[in-house]
Amino acid sequence: MGKAKFQIERRCEVCGNPFFAKTLESRYCSEKCGQVAYTRRKREAKKLKKLQEITEQIDDDRDYITVPEAVAIYSVSRTSLYQYIHDGSIPSINLGVRLIRVSRKELEKFFPKRNFDMKPAKRLPKLYNLEPENCYTIGEISKKYKIDDSTVYLHIRKYGIPTRQIGNYVYVPKYEIDNLYK
Numbered sequence: 001m002g003k004a005k006f007q008i009e010r011r012c013e014v015c016g017n018p019f020f021a022k023t024l025e026s027r028y029c030s031e032k033c034g035q036v037a038y039t040r041r042k043r044e045a046k047k048l049k050k051l052q053e054i055t056e057q058i059d060d061d062r063d064y065i066t067v068p069e070a071v072a073i074y075s076v077s078r079t080s081l082y083q084y085i086h087d088g089s090i091p092s093i094n095l096g097v098r099l100i101r102v103s104r105k106e107l108e109k110f111f112p113k114r115n116f117d118m119k120p121a122k123r124l125p126k127l128y129n130l131e132p133e134n135c136y137t138i139g140e141i142s143k144k145y146k147i148d149d150s151t152v153y154l155h156i157r158k159y160g161i162p163t164r165q166i167g168n169y170v171y172v173p174k175y176e177i178d179n180l181y182k
């Protein structure tokens with residue numbers, strides 16, 4: 001825990017208030033917020049363990065899986081997955097009430113696998129520069145890397161790359177795109 005030589009202003013990851021970080025690792029403004037974060041991490045770990053147990057019970061050769069199984073395997077929330085199913089972005093078959101099945105092969109295209117590594121992320125949240133001069137538009141990306149627009153959108157969603165819409169254009173940080181396709 002190195003003491004910072006100068007004061008760093010950060011936003012508390014729990015309450016969002018700005019504070020002066022005592023060390024480079026400080027992420028919370030107060031002991032109270034640190035405690036809240038600790039409780040959340042514990043709850044998260046418990047939830048993750050349950051999801052991991054679900055994934056362990058799914059046969060590798062079964063393609064059509066249930067929504068809870070999909071949420072366990074892939075890094076997507078139940079609410080978002082239902083949304084994608086309802087708007088048709090993720091194909092599904094409906095065998096009856098509460099019997100929706102989705103294809104693992106399809107899900108694979110959209111979402112990264114859930115990470116069951118319980119270690120808290122060491123990296124502090126990345127700061128993105130979403131000013132247009134530091135971004136590509138979707139059109140520029142597809143031209144530069146010869147990939148069609150919908151595949152670019154798919155990758156942006158899959159890898160959680162931030163975007164910003166100004167008028168008719170969607171801007172994506174150059175750094176993330178070059179990193180992805182180079």
Ligand SMILES: [Zn+2]
Pocket residue numbers: 012013014015016017028029030033
């Ligand atoms: Zn706080």
